[in-house]
Amino acid sequence: xxxxxxxxxxxxxxxxxxxxxxxxxxxxxxxxxxxxxxxxxxxxxxxxxxxxxxxxxxxxxxxxxxxxxxxxxxxxxxxxxxxxxxxxxxxxxxxxxxxxxxxxxxxxxxxxxxxxxxxxxxxxxxxxxxxxxxxxxxxxxxxxxxxxxxxxxxxxxxxxxxxxxxxxxxxxxxxxxxxxxxxxxxxxxxxxxxxxxxxxxxxxxxxxxxxxxxxxxxxxxxxxxxxxxxxxxxxxxxxxxxxxxxxxxxxxxxxxxxxxxxxxxxxxxxxxxxxxxxxxxxxxxxxxxxxxx
Amino acid sequence: xxxxxxxxxxxxxxxxxxxxxxxxxxxxxxxxxxxxxxxxxxxxxxxxxxxxxxxxxxxxxxxxxxxxxxxxxxxxxxxxxxxxxxxxxxxxxxxxxxxxxxxxxxxxxxxxxxxxxxxxxxxxxxxxxxxxxxxxxxxxxxxxxxxxxxxxxxxxxxxxxxxxxxxxxxxxxxxxxxxxxxxxxxxxxxxxxxxxxxxxxxxx
Numbered sequence: 001x002x003x004x005x006x007x008x009x010x011x012x013x014x015x016x017x018x019x020x021x022x023x024x025x026x027x028x029x030x031x032x033x034x035x036x037x038x039x040x041x042x043x044x045x046x047x048x049x050x051x052x053x054x055x056x057x058x059x060x061x062x063x064x065x066x067x068x069x070x071x072x073x074x075x076x077x078x079x080x081x082x083x084x085x086x087x088x089x090x091x092x093x094x095x096x097x098x099x100x101x102x103x104x105x106x107x108x109x110x111x112x113x114x115x116x117x118x119x120x121x122x123x124x125x126x127x128x129x130x131x132x133x134x135x136x137x138x139x140x141x142x143x144x145x146x147x148x149x150x151x152x153x154x155x156x157x158x159x160x161x162x163x164x165x166x167x168x169x170x171x172x173x174x175x176x177x178x179x180x181x182x183x184x185x186x187x188x189x190x191x192x193x194x195x196x197x198x199x200x201x202x203x204x205x206x207x208x209x210x211x212x213x214x215x216x217x218x219x220x221x222x223x224x225x226x227x228x229x230x231x232x233x234x235x236x237x238x239x240x241x242x243x244x245x246x247x248x249x250x251x252x253x254x255x256x257x258x259x260x261x262x263x264x265x266x267x268x269x270x271x272x273x274x275x276x277x278x279x280x281x282x283x284x285x286x287x288x289x290x291x292x293x
Numbered sequence: 294x295x296x297x298x299x300x301x302x303x304x305x306x307x308x309x310x311x312x313x314x315x316x317x318x319x320x321x322x323x324x325x326x327x328x329x330x331x332x333x334x335x336x337x338x339x340x341x342x343x344x345x346x347x348x349x350x351x352x353x354x355x356x357x358x359x360x361x362x363x364x365x366x367x368x369x370x371x372x373x374x375x376x377x378x379x380x381x382x383x384x385x386x387x388x389x390x391x392x393x394x395x396x397x398x399x400x401x402x403x404x405x406x407x408x409x410x411x412x413x414x415x416x417x418x419x420x421x422x423x424x425x426x427x428x429x430x431x432x433x434x435x436x437x438x439x440x441x442x443x444x445x446x447x448x449x450x451x452x453x454x455x456x457x458x459x460x461x462x463x464x465x466x467x468x469x470x471x472x473x474x475x476x477x478x479x480x481x482x483x484x485x486x487x488x489x490x491x492x493x494x495x496x497x
Contacts, residue, residue, distance in 0.1 A: 001416050001417070001418045002416055002417045002418075003413065003414065003415065003416045004413065004415075005416075005417055007417060007433060007475065008415045008416060008417060008433065008434075008435060009415075011415070011433055011435045011472065011475050012412055012415065012435050012436065014305040014308065014339070014472075014475060015304060015305055015339050015340050015341065015379070015380070015435055015436075016340075016341070017303070017304060017305055017306075017307070017340070018301070018302070018303040018304060018306070018340070019303045019304075019340070019341060019344055034343055035347075036347070037303075037343070037344045037347035037348060038344070039303055039340065039341040039344045040341070074343065074391065074393065074406060074407065075341055075343055075344075076341075076411075076412065076436065093413070096410075096411045096413065097411075097412075098411055098412035098436070099412065121413045122412060122413055123412065251344070251347070251348070252348070252351065252353070254303075255301075255302050255303060255324060255348055256324060256353060259324075259353075259354075261354060262353055262354055265354060265355060
């Protein structure tokens, strides 16, 4: 019997596919998410919109809160560590969370290095804006990737940009000849072996979800049609006027992402989405997606 | 060409479809009652059982008269061969140790969800499965359920070393706690396709 193999770690991400992972800050919210059909929850101190509003240093959630959430639901529970904060990751592993998100939404602990994720029995998900960043994280041991988008804004524009960039990068690599791969790896800042793998398979070696700014059922379906294998919805559920209805609708739109009639039906009468913050009007210093190296 | 459905509400349905294609079987993704027409068999994939159970109870479109769960249950009761992997096994079971979700009750087994614990207890294990033959099958268990009780008419197909039942069948319903779809070993899918075909022939 072998535990913590890459197959087992990336396998859980395979099981989450086609689903919605919802940010929750309390056990009650976790139960609402599970009841609405979330395939996992992300246990947080605050949802990203509130992290933005609060300012200051954003850290791993209080273990008491994470344990409460783990006790409240039977679906997988993820939790966030700061970028490079390997002790927060050790603590989350000791708590027994099912996935660790080494996340740009929290204040980075290391501005040069990410966590070496191969050493953990709990799998990691990491954010990316392009193929190079995705492959650097996979090289460090991430078993799942998500495009970053701009968390806590309710503006899907960055999620779209990052997903399109990633997909276009992958397409370009598949068209290269063998003697162009080393220079491509150099330009991407990515491990050569993984670039070769992309060239051969035409896809990432791990599951890729979309995140950051998804606020409506149509946003979720948009990301799925752009090639996401599932979605993270952060502030979009519990900052909407009727979280239960919004959660249900986003789950159904993610399953039926190719069926506009169903997306239309589930989008009716679900209240107001989160108010949102236009990324274009934001002070560039407030962008979270630039964190990650 | 045979045509097998793969329930595509959530989970790793694409891995099942890809395996079916490798075995020259047409894979039909099933999201709505209409998708269930003219199938030779059905796979309920791995994923989150609460998510799948929730979506099975919904009418996807206001024009649907029945839920997908109701349609699927009556087809399986009429003899449609079905195979559930992991979450699929939970969905097909008669009873769960836990209160949630509500299973469809199509095979007389009682299932304990997340029986080994959380993700860090997930594992791979080589299993000897007489129906599959040698070499042993690399079984991947992810937050896996196990069968804790079953009717006498249920046949055990695989056990762990400690005797825990992790694969079984009863008539047209096959269940595994592990994920053959995550491997490149297609023998379990081959076995399901053959046994589904034999079951159909026997019925006619």
